[in-house]
Amino acid sequence: MTRVPQQQPVEAVDRRGGPEGDEDFRALFGRSTAAFASLAGPAHMVEVANEAFFAAIGGEERIRVGVPLGQLIPELAEQGFITLLDQVYRTGERYVGRDARVLIGTGSAAREAFFDFTYEPRTDRGGNVTGVRVIGVETTQVKHAQRLTAEHRVLLEQIARQAPLSEVLEGMARAIEDLAPEGVLVSVLLADADADGKQLRHGAAPSLPDFYNQAIDGIATGEGVGSCGTAAHRRRPVIVSDISTDPFWDDFRHLARAARLAACWSTPILARDGSLLGTFAMYHRTPRVPQESDLALARVFADTAALAIERHQADEARRAAEKKERAARADLAFLLNASTALTSGLDQVQTLRRLATSCIPVLAPLSAVDIVDRGRVHRIATAAPTQAQQDLLASHIPAHAAADDAVARVLASGLSEVARRTPTGPGPWQDLGVTGYLCVPLLDRGHAFGALTLLSTAEHTFDGHTIALAEELTQRAASAVLNARQYTQRAALSRDLQAGLLLPEIPALPGAQAAAYYHPAGEGLDIGGDFYDLFPLEDGSWAFMLGDVCGRGATAATTTALVRHTARAVAPLLPGPEAVVRAVNKALLQRPHSHGTGFVTLVYGHFTPAPTGGLDLTLVRAGHTLPLHLDQRGAVHPLDCPGGLIGISDEAYLTTCHLHLEPTESLLLYTDGITEARNHDREQFGEERLTQALGHASSPLTAQQTIDTLTGAVHAFTGPHGVHDDQAALVLTATPPAGRP
Numbered sequence: 001m002t003r004v005p006q007q008q009p010v011e012a013v014d015r016r017g018g019p020e021g022d023e024d025f026r027a028l029f030g031r032s033t034a035a036f037a038s039l040a041g042p043a044h045m046v047e048v049a050n051e052a053f054f055a056a057i058g059g060e061e062r063i064r065v066g067v068p069l070g071q072l073i074p075e076l077a078e079q080g081f082i083t084l085l086d087q088v089y090r091t092g093e094r095y096v097g098r099d100a101r102v103l104i105g106t107g108s109a110a111r112e113a114f115f116d117f118t119y120e121p122r123t124d125r126g127g128n129v130t131g132v133r134v135i136g137v138e139t140t141q142v143k144h145a146q147r148l149t150a151e152h153r154v155l156l157e158q159i160a161r162q163a164p165l166s167e168v169l170e171g172m173a174r175a176i177e178d179l180a181p182e183g184v185l186v187s188v189l190l191a192d193a194d195a196d197g198k199q200l201r202h203g204a205a206p207s208l209p210d211f212y213n214q215a216i217d218g219i220a221t222g223e224g225v226g227s228c229g230t231a232a233h234r235r236r237p238v239i240v241s242d243i244s245t246d247p248f249w250d251d252f253r254h255l256a257r258a259a260r261l262a263a264c265w266s267t268p269i270l271a272r273d274g275s276l277l278g279t280f281a282m283y284h285r286t287p288r289v290p291q292e293s294d295l296a297l298a299r300v301f302a303d304t305a306a307l308a309i310e311r312h313q314a315d316e317a318r319r320a321a322e323k324k325e326r327a328a329r330a331d332l333a334f335l336l337n338a339s340t341a342l343t344s345g346l347d348q349v350q351t352l353r354r355l356a357t358s359c360i361p362v363l364a365p366l367s368a369v370d371i372v373d374r375g376r377v378h379r380i381a382t383a384a385p386t387q388a389q390q391d392l393l394a395s396h397i398p399a400h401a402a403a404d405d406a407v408a409r410v411l412a413s414g415l416s417e418v419a420r421r422t423p424t425g426p427g428p429w430q431d432l433g434v435t436g437y438l439c440v441p442l443l444d445r446g447h448a449f450g451a452l453t454l455l456s457t458a459e460h461t462f463d464g465h466t467i468a469l470a471e472e473l474t475q476r477a478a479s480a481v482l483n484a485r486q487y488t489q490r491a492a493l494s495r496d497l498q499a500g501l502l503l504p505e506i507p508a509l510p511g512a513q514a515a516a517y518y519h520p521a522g523e524g525l526d527i528g529g530d531f532y533d534l535f536p537l538e539d540g541s542w543a544f545m546l547g548d549v550c551g552r553g554a555t556a557a558t559t560t561a562l563v564r565h566t567a568r569a570v571a572p573l574l575p576g577p578e579a580v581v582r583a584v585n586k587a588l589l590q591r592p593h594s595h596g597t598g599f600v601t602l603v604y605g606h607f608t609p610a611p612t613g614g615l616d617l618t619l620v621r622a623g624h625t626l627p628l629h630l631d632q633r634g635a636v637h638p639l640d641c642p643g644g645l646i647g648i649s650d651e652a653y654l655t656t657c658h659l660h661l662e663p664t665e666s667l668l669l670y671t672d673g674i675t676e677a678r679n680h681d682r683e684q685f686g687e688e689r690l691t692q693a694l695g696h697a698s699s700p701l702t703a704q705q706t707i708d709t710l711t712g713a714v715h716a717f718t719g720p721h722g723v724h725d726d727q728a729a730l731v732l733t734a735t736p737p738a739g740r741p
Helices: 019-029 051-057 081-091 140-160 165-179 210-216 226-234 253-258 292-328 331-342 348-359 387-394 406-413 464-501 554-573 577-589 686-695 703-721
Strands: 034-040 045-050 095-104 111-123 129-138 185-191 199-204 238-240 263-270 276-284 366-373 376-383 417-419 434-444 447-457 512-519 530-536 542-549 600-609 615-622 628-630 636-638 656-661 666-670 727-734
Touching (some): 081 129, 165 185, 199 226, 331 464, 348 447, 406 417, 406 434, 406 447, 447 464, 530 554, 530 727, 542 666, 554 577
Antiparallel strands (some): 185 199, 238 263, 628 636
C-alpha cells in the first residue's frame, strides 16, 4: 500500500490571547488536515492516498488502494460525487466544491461531514486525461466552532456595552445549549458576596426545571456538595459522568432523578485574583464523559462568565460608591471624571498628562508625573496655575538613584511618601513656594514604573482623605497606562509588520494602471494572511502577485514575507513565472516548523507593454481563486489556468498561462475573503455576484474604478456586519499607447 505522508495540521486562528486561551480555541476549532488521493482511469482507481484521506472516509477498514473509489466508498455514488469525478475525467476541467455536505458510512453509523475539495485532472505529456487528483479539507468542526466563536463575540459585545448580568448569563446559556454538538443544559451559579462566597446563588439556567433551580439556590460550597459545590470549594473543575453512582450527589440524587439529569461537569468561575465568582455547569440527560473540546468549551465560557461577573461587580461597586459619596463628598465627582479622562484614550503619554492635569487644583496646586525608561527618570507631564510655574516644574528632573530625592525613594520602595515640608534634594522649591509634597508610585504588579508628585503651596496641606484620593487615582492611572502600553505595542507591531508586507504605494507602470485593495479582518491587531506585490524586472517587464497564506498573525506574516522576498530575489534570475513559483514552493517546504507549515495560494505573473498597445501577460495560478479578464465590452471572463496549492508537496502542479489585454481591458486578482464574505443570512457573496457587479459597467473602468465597484458591491451585500476574513484585490488595466486617447 502506498501513502502520501500526512501533512502538518493547519490551525484555525481565532485566539483570545495567551497560551491557555490559544489551546482552548484550538480544541474548539480542531485541526484541519489536507486529505489527498490520486485516482487513475475512468473507474477512478485509488493509486495513492494519504492517511488523512483514509481517516476521513472511515478509518482502518477502508485503507485500501488498487480498487475503484466507488467500490471503496459506495455511498459517494448516490450523492453525486462519482458523477463529478466522471465529469472531470471526461472534460479535463477542474472542479472545486466549497462546504460540500457528505454522508460517510451507512445506516446508523453514517457520519455527516463538510469538506472544501478540489478535483484536478491528471494528464500525460500528450495532454490526455489519465486520472483525477482529489484534495480536500474537512471543515465540519471548524464550521461548528466558528458558530460558537460568533456567539462568544456577541457575548463580549454585550459585556462591553454593559448589558445586565442576567441577560448576558442567560444568553450565554442558551447559546451553548443551541450550538453544542450534544444535548446540554447549562447552569450558572453565583458566589454570594454577603455569605463571603460560602454559598452559591442562582444565576441562570433557562432549561433546567424551576423546582431544581430553587432547590439548589443557596447551596453551600464544600467537599462532596454535588458537582458545583465541590468545584467551588476546590477551585478546579469537577467531572461527574454518572450522577446515579457518584458519592458527590448523595444528597441531591433525588433532585437529579426528578429533573432527569444524568451527568454534570462543573467549572469554577474565578476572578483574576483567584477569588470565587461562581460555577459554570453543563448537565446531560445521559451519563457522559467529556471530550477535550467539551472541556475547552467550558473553560472559554467560564472565562466569559467571569468577565461578565467582574464587570457587573465593578459596575455595582462604582454605582454604590457614586450613590454613597455623591451626597457625602464633592470630590467623588473629581475621581469619576478623572478616571473617565484617564481611560478615554489608549496613548500612555496623553493618559499621564491627563493624570497631572486632573490633580490641580482639587488635590494640590502643583503636580508632576515621572516615569522610568531604560534606567533613567523622565518627567512626562506637569501642571500648574501659570505657564511660568509649569515650565519651572518641568525643568526639574529627579535623579533615579539619589537617596535624598523623594521620587527616587518612592520608585525604589513602591510606597507613597508625604511630608509637610519641601522635598529633600535640589529643586525649584523656593521659586515655586513649595510647603509640602505627596509622592505616589505608579505600580505594575508591585513594581514602580513611575510616580505622581503633588506639591503644596501656601496654606494647602495633605490630609488622609486627599492621600486616599491620590492613591486611588494613581492606581487607576497605572492600570490605564498599562492597558495603553499593551494596546500601543500590539497595534504598533501589527502595523509595522503589515506595512512591511504590503506596498507603501502603487508604483507608476509602463502602459498600465494598477490599483489595490486590502482590508484585514477584525480590529487590525493581528497580521492578515492576504498579500500583493508589484515590482520591476531588469528586462523592462514587471512582476505582479497576489496570494493568501493559511492562517493569521505572526506566523502568517513570516510566510508572507518569505513568499514576497523569495519571489523578488529569484525573479531576475529565473526564466519565467512558473520557475519563480516553483522556487517559492521550495522555500516554503524548507521552512522551520516554528515559522509555520500552512499552504499558500498564489497568482504570480509578468507583464510587458505590447508594441501595438495593451499588455502581454504570462502568469501562473497556484491553487488561488480564478483571475478575471474584463474585456472592452464589459464582459467578465474567468481565466482558466490550472494549478495546485504550494507549500504542500515538492511536485507542485503548475501551468503557465498567457493573456493579452487590449487598451482599457483589465485583469482582476482577488482573495477568497471577497467571495466568501457573508451577509446577515450567512449567505456568501460568491463568484456570480462578483461577475455581475463588474459586468454591469456601461463603459470600460479604470483600475481604481474596478476596485471601487468591487468593494462597493461587497459592502452593500454584507451590510454593517463587518469583515470576518481578510480581503485583498489587485487590478491591472492596460492603457492606450502615448498619443492615443
